[in-house]
Amino acid sequence: MKVNCIIRNRREIQLGIQNDTIHFGLVNIDDRSLISSLNSTLVSNVTFGVFVSKDHKVLQLPEDQRWDALKSQKQIVISGMIEDKMENKIISSSDFEVVDQLTLALQLIRENMGWGLLPRLITYTEFNATDLVEVEMSVMKERFRVPMAVWSLHAKHLNILHAEIVETLVTYVEKTASEALENYGMSN
Numbered sequence: 001m002k003v004n005c006i007i008r009n010r011r012e013i014q015l016g017i018q019n020d021t022i023h024f025g026l027v028n029i030d031d032r033s034l035i036s037s038l039n040s041t042l043v044s045n046v047t048f049g050v051f052v053s054k055d056h057k058v059l060q061l062p063e064d065q066r067w068d069a070l071k072s073q074k075q076i077v078i079s080g081m082i083e084d085k086m087e088n089k090i091i092s093s094s095d096f097e098v099v100d101q102l103t104l105a106l107q108l109i110r111e112n113m114g115w116g117l118l119p120r121l122i123t124y125t126e127f128n129a130t131d132l133v134e135v136e137m138s139v140m141k142e143r144f145r146v147p148m149a150v151w152s153l154h155a156k157h158l159n160i161l162h163a164e165i166v167e168t169l170v171t172y173v174e175k176t177a178s179e180a181l182e183n184y185g186m187s188n
Contacts, residue, residue, distance in 0.1 A: 038151045039158070041166045044173045045145040047120045048090075049134040053112040056133070064138040074114035076105045081117075086146070090117050106132070117144065121176070 008016065008025070016022030050070065052058055058069050075093035079100045082091075097114065099105050102122075109116050110131045120134065120143070150169065152162045 039154045039162055040149045040151050041162070042147055042149045043166060043169045045147050048117050048144040048146065049120045050115060050137065050140070051109055051118045051122070051132045051134055052115045053110055054131055054133050056112060056115070058115070058135060059133060063136055066135055066137045067139045070115055070135070076108050076114040076116040078102060078105050078116075078118075089144070092117075121180075 008022070013022055013025035017025060052070075058066050058073070061069055071093050073093060073095065075091065075096040077087075077091055077096050077098050079098050081087070082098060097108070099108065102118075105116050105118065106122065108114055109118075115135070118132075122132070150162060150166050152158045
């Protein structure tokens with residue numbers, strides 16, 4: 001097999017794949033901007049996983065068949081993710097239902113009404129109570145991560161508070177990750 005490696009920008013790669021002149025592309029899909037009118041500090045990445053009820057039939061399938069099966073089943077989507085303009089990144093099923101609260105999404109998934117792309121943090125909180133299972137799939141070698149940042153205006157009087165909020169959040173994230181690793185053998 002012969003492979004040609006060529007460098008193209010994201011738009012050219014997308015068009016090439018759509019018109020079948022490019023078969024694979026390694027693409028930077030991050031839309032953040034380095035220069036902004038906001039003071040922005042990256043705090044952490046929230047890692048998401050695909051979750052189903054503990055008795056969902058997809059768990060009986062081999063890992064390489066699970067993603068295709070899920071794409072044809074009802075997906076539960078949290079409205080905040082759509083409001084953050086993430087629908088192209090998180091909606092995988094043509095049959096999806098949008099709910100406005102995480103607790104409602106969790107309940108629908110527990111009751112086997114669908115599946116959801118949810119923060120992995122729920123696996124080691126009181127929200128889970130072992131009713132949900134993260135689906136292992138061969139098509140997902142890396143987990144879906146959403147960078148979370150603290151934003152504020154570039155203003156001298158806000159700088160100290162901005163730094164304190166960042167420090168508090170970073171400490172919380174590190175503590176939560178450490179506890180999850182200790183108690184559950186996994187972290188965000």
